[in-house]
Every structure is written in C-alpha cells, then in structure tokens.
Amino acid sequence: MKISIVNGRVLTPFERSAPTDDQHGIRSDLHIADGRVIAIGDQVPGSSSVLPDGWVPDRVIDARGMIITPGLVDLAARLREPGFEYRATLESEMQAALVGGVTALVCPPDTDPPLDEPGLVEMLKHRARGLAGAHLYPLGALTVALQGTVITEMAELAEAGCVGFSQANVAIADSQVLLRALQYAKTFGFQVWLQPQDPCLARGGIVHAGPLASRMGLPGIPVIAETVALQTMLELVRVTQARVHFCRLSSAAGVALVRAAKLEGLPVTCDVSVHHLHVTDQDIGWFDANHRVDPPFRSQRDRDAIRAGLGDGTVDAICSDHTPVDDDAKALPYGEAEPGTTGLELLLPLVLKWATETRTPLARAIATITTGPAAIVGMDRMAGTGAGRLELGSVADLMIFDPDALWTVDRNSLVSQGRHSPFLGYEVAGRVMTTFVAGQPIFERV
Amino acid sequence: MIRRHPQIDGQGRLRHLLSIDGLPKAMIERVLDTASAFLDVSDRTVKKLPLLRGRSVFNLFFENSTRTRTTFEIAAQRLSADVFNLNISASSASKGESLLDTIDNLAAMNADLFVVRHAQSGAPFLIAQHLDHLGKDVHVINAGDGRHEHPTQALLDAYTIRHFKKNFTGLRIALVGDILHSRVARSNIHALTTLGVPDVRAVGPATLLPGGLESMGVRVFHDMREGLRDVDVVIMLRLQNERMRGALLPSAQEYFKHYGLTPEKLAYAAPDAIVMHPGPMNRGVEIDSAVADGPQAVILSQVTFGIAVRMAVLGIIAA
C-alpha cells in the first residue's frame, strides 16, 4: 500500500550529539511504499524528496500536530503465553503493544513452561506472526526450567529465534553454574541478560530497605542485593568476556558500578524500567499493592541517579517491564500481592514525562526506546525490521503520536489485561494515534 | 491520589483505627481522656454500658492471640455489643477463600465492626479501603498487622505512662529489644513522639534494630546501660522464640546477659522509673523475675488500662 503522511513532524532519534534539528522534529512529509520508507521531506538531513513520477498514494494521513517516530522497541514485555493465559493472552498484549506504539518487543523466558526448548520458541513466534502485530524477539532460558543447574541448548534456541538468554528474575544461586553459562554463551557470541539481585540478601524482602520499609514494617530488599550480584556478575564478565545486558537497574550504586564497568571497557549494557524513572518507595501510600514490583521502587536518590545515568549514557535503554497481573493477585495485602505493573501503553507517555521534567531533548528521549534498545538486541542485523530507525529505505515500522493529548490511566482506557499500575488515576500526556508495522497501519486510534 | 488517611473520614471523625502514624494528637488525647471515664466500669455492680447494644463486633484473628482477643471481647461486651470470634488460621485461608471474600461474607452478615489481627503489614488498610469503597458502614480496628502497628497497645501504654507520670513533656522513654519485628514498638514510637516526648530511645543489638529509626525521631543505643541512663519509662519488648537462634541472635542466654532487664541494669534508670511490657513475658530472656515482680513494674496495670482504652476506642469509633 502506498501511504503519504503529511503535515506532521518527523523525529529522528539521536544518541549523544547535540541536536541540529528542531526539538519537536522537522516539519516534513513521509511516504511509504512496499513496506518501506521511500521518501522523507528534504528538510530532514540525509533525506530525499524524490518520489517516482506519477506516484499517487492509496492513502493520505494528515498528521497535523503529531510527531512521527520509529516504532518503539521494548526490551521487556511479558505476554504471559504460554501458560499464564488467566493473566493475559498474546492477542490482548500484542494489541496493547500496538496501542502503545511498540513495533518490536523482547519477551523474557519466564513463561509456563519456560522457553527452554526450541519447539516452544517456534510455537510462540508462529502465534505472534499470525497476529500481525509487533515483531517478537524471545529471550531463551539460560538454564533448563530456569532452575539454575543445567544450561540450555543455546545454539538450538538461537536458531529457533532467541536473541539472547536470560533467567528473567530467577537468580542463579550457584556462581559456578553462572560462570559456565557465560562461558558457553561466549562460545557462540550470544548475549546474556541478567537481573542483578542476590537471592540471599533479597530473601524475604518486599520493598526497598530504607526508612520507609522500617516505618511500614515491611521486610526490605537492600541495595547491596543488587550491588553484590552486580559485582559477582562483573567479575565473571571480566573473566569470560561474555556480553551481558543488565536488566532493570534500580539503585544509584548499581548505576555507578555499570558506569565504571563501561569505562573499563567491559562488554556490558543495561536498561531500566520506565516506572523507575518516576516512582519511589514513598509512593506506596497506604500499602497500595499496585506499587509492588520487582525490583522494588527505591529512594529518591536512586531515582535521580537512574535519570543521571540516562543523561550520561550509562543506561542504554528504557523498557516498559510490562508484567500483567490479574485482579485477584493484587487484591491482597501488600506482602502477598504479586509484583508487576502494566507498561506497554505507558512507555511513551512516561518517557515524555521524564523528558519534560529533565529537559531532555525529545529526540534523545525517543532514542532510549528506539535506537538504544534496538542496538542492544542487534536488530540492525535482522531483516524485516525497522530496527528503531526512521530513514530512507528502512522498513516502515513507525508510529504517529500526539504529544499533547491528555488521557487518564484507568481500567477503561487500558487495552492490556494487566490493569494495575502505580499511575492508575493519573492523567498523562502523549497518545499513539497510528502504528505501522512493515508499512501497514495496523493500529489506528479513532 | 488518596492523601487523607483512610482512618479519618471527610468530617474529620475517626472512622477506623488503623495506625497511630497519621493519628492526630488531639485524637490520641481524646482516647486517653475517654478511657479514664471507662475505667471504673469494671468495679460497678453492673459491669455494662449500653453504648454498643445491638452492634455486632467480629474479632477476625488471622494470627492467633488469646490475650488481645480476650481483652477486645471483654471491652466489647462491657459496652453490650454482641461479639463473634473468628479464628481464621492459615490452613482455612488456604482452602481458597481470599481475604476480601471472607470480609465480604462477614459484612453481608451486617457486622458493625471488625477487629482484625493479621500477619501481613497493611492488611487492615486493605480491608478498610475495600469496605469504604463498597459503601459499607463497617469500622475496622487494627489489632496488630505484621510488623507494622498495634495501635491499641500503644494507646494503653500511653495511658499507663500518663497515669504514673502525669505529663509527657520532659520524659525519657526507652524501648528495649526486638524493635525490628515489633509492631508494638512502631506504634509506641509514633504515639510518644506525637504526644511530645522529647527523648525516645531504642535499645538493642544491631540485628534487631531497623534502619531509619532516627528519621522516626528515635535515638539508637546498643549499650543497654547507656540507653537506660536516667530514663523515666522502660518498655521491654518480647523476644520471640524463633529469633533466639540463627542469624539474628546466637542464644537467649547471651541476649539476656546484654539486653535482659535486671535490677542492676534498671538501676541506671531514674529511681522512680516504671517498667512496662506488652506481654506475654519471657522471664529470664528479656526480663528478670525480680524486676517483673518488683515495685517498679506496672505490667498488670497495663492490662487493666487496656480494657478501658479498648472500650474508649470502640465507643469513639462505633458511633
């Protein structure tokens, strides 16, 4: 289908250098044909406005007041299939992804059964392809059944489509097993995704160990649970030179360790959950179970350090950490409630909120959820995806959003079956109007 | 977002009693003053007042406690309420009925008041907010939630202190023992600081003292003799059996040697200092019998005052 998007502002994400373009993108038309971007208005550097003679679009979309960016790349979205269909299904969550402007997502392996066999991965990918939505990039389990004793057939899993290997949030207690797993992954050049949390120091903990935990009488998870695990993992990286991506940093000390490791030249990257950019332990209110997540929301100082880490490039990407939880599992006392919050539909507005509050240029902010995560997954090498880019010839995985549209986060407005969030009842700015996958407008807000 | 404490309604009245944290000083004082008036009811020929006649008070104890449950039962009966005791142990909860389903069922039986004890911090808040959200006119009293708070214990402790010491200003008060796991300690800290006690101290080994005590207005001591120096009130906390071995403490004997209240250590406190304990006591672990049975101990008074204080709380809330 030939599509022209006119009157909008095209925003190209950038990583480090100062913007040369307008804060809100450059007024420009954009044209799509055969699933690719074939022309962008000539104000955008490196573009061309050359359209074939007699080119007539099948559809013209008026994007006045809107911003056009690459489709979002989400490094962590739990789709709950296979096995947890009572919480959410592939259909509902893939739809939530599109509503959130996400065109590529990475899902962790903690399904039921966990993704430790190629057959399961193939089935999942097949299911997802049938739904014609975002591109799905599964992470394979690092150990069989995530049990932390036997490593999986990583090569087989990679062939089935896994882009990396992970334990989700199930720590490996035996450091020798972790060492072997990293060595094995390094053999094939595979990337290992690890959430740093020492299971013994975190044992029994529910909230960030600080004055608030003391006041509320809730067992705490100290920051050292994250840093001790990080130190161990970094030592193993030094020894094995395996590529490791650290998932969901939560503390100032954790960010500092990764900063030092990168300076040292270790092959590590890291992400943070978009919620941790905003929420702190104080926001628990009167034991609101919607506030319960893993890793926990920490202090204001930790939140500020995460923001600073994004500012100086220590933190490479922001993800939604989308974790749908059913109502019954949240209608419980805080300590019994299941951790998790919905995220796919909040990724964009919460990134915009962070950008506004920190005066981060919009193009830089968008990079944290497009080119940044795409680089971590190595999407540039993968065919058939826009890889978080918006340039001539790239696959047209795009989204159009209205930066000024205000909406209230509540059970009616959320599409995901996960209807729990610390932001319930809040009004946020930024709403996706259209999401394109391979040049098709798969989602359009009426 | 909710900013008003769920225990206080839109007209500023006490609707539930969930925590001392967030309870205004005037409200605490009202409970203490009202308790004075209830104190003599136990001495009358007719040990009953008609205030809660026809009201149904359900004791929902998800965590066992004969002592607290009994005092609430006595208090409610002295006010002529109908009292129903439900001991919901972990096993019956595991038969599948969720906490809120249990609450909904009981509320459907036209309960007026729930007295709730639960092993999870915050459970009474969940219950109270659920009932308020449903528009049910049921009041919730927190009889102890996890490590979080035990509001009526702190109120009766405050009453006891006021009875023996008259004024809170100028007092030095030490809480000794397992503060980390103690809901009594947390409630007391809030009550005493709210009432204007200038010097509130926590005494114990580092493994039993939570971080952030200073931010709650408390001075921390690891040396018990220093911690007790010149104090007017010593509140001893119970050390639970499970804590006595393992990674928190090596043994009851070593604990008693350093943190047990003996006459020798008590001598560091003011000569007219009173000794309190929420009970039940572990003699020879946190407190020596000579002190527990000695002239400075007011532990039995706490029990008597506890009934009057709980009557006051029921009377104020149930209206």
Add this chain to the structure above:
Amino acid sequence: MSTPTRDPEDALGALNADRAYVHLLDQLRRVLADECRSPVLVGVHSGGAWLAERLHTDLGLNSPLGYLSSAFHRDDYGSRGLPTNIKPTVLPFDVEAADLIVVDDVLFTGRTARATLNELFDHGRPARVELAVLADRGGRELPISARFVGVSISLRGAQQLVLSQDTQGHFSFRVE
C-alpha cells in the same frame, strides 16, 4: 408549663443565676431540716457539679460529694457519638440504700436526667433519688420532674440555656 407571658429577652433579663441559687438553697435547707435528712449530693458534670460543690459547702454536709456523667447512657449515641470531653462518674460512697439528691444546672427535655438515673442504677439500688435544678425551662419529653427548682423560665425549643461559672465562682446564665 404555661405559655410564656414575657418575651425571652425580658425573661433573661430577669433571670439572675445567683438569685436562683439562693432560692434553690433555701428550699433544700428547709426540706432537709423539716424531714431530718442527711442526703448525699451528686452533681451532674459540668454545671451540676459546680452547683453541687457550692451547695455541699453552704448546706454544711458531712457526706461525700458524688459526680455523675450522663455520657454513657445518653440516647443520642447513634447520631452524635460519644461527647468529646467526658468527665468520669465518681461515687465515693455506697449507692445501695442511699438517700440521693442529683443536682443539675438546667432541666429541659428530661433526657439527661434519665441518663443520669441509669448511670446511678449501674452502681446499686438507692433508697430514694430526688432532683434539684437551678433552672427548669420546660419542654419536657419524658415524665421527669424536679423537686427543687431555683427558677422557672420558658424558652423556644431551638434555644439553649447555658450556665457558666467565673473565676470568682459567680454563676451566670446565657441563652444561645
């Protein structure tokens, strides 16, 4: 009570608390002498308590003085809750077979008197209970009457008659 012949403003002008007190004291003195009685005075918090204290001194009674709270037997608990500053009932004598005179400041609907009677009977069975009030303002809603009355006055239903005592111990009435 007969309908008022004077407008309430005038009525208040003529309402002198001290004069009413003297009138009340005289009645009590006369009756106690005539009947050779040595009753126990029980003052209802707060106005009745002040009056009882003064009467106790002026009558030269040897018996202990009691105090009653009506708070716990009020019939409006369901709508108004517990009053905010409750003073306790103190009866330092045996109610059983006692000759009691309950003293209150204002008698109106009779509900407070009913509540104080209930409170008394929680402590035992008195031989006899009589009621002494500084002002009877009519408007009874229960079959209650006071044997000893300092002054009678009619007021509109919505008005409140309040007794106060200054630092020198002088009583005064005001209408609210």
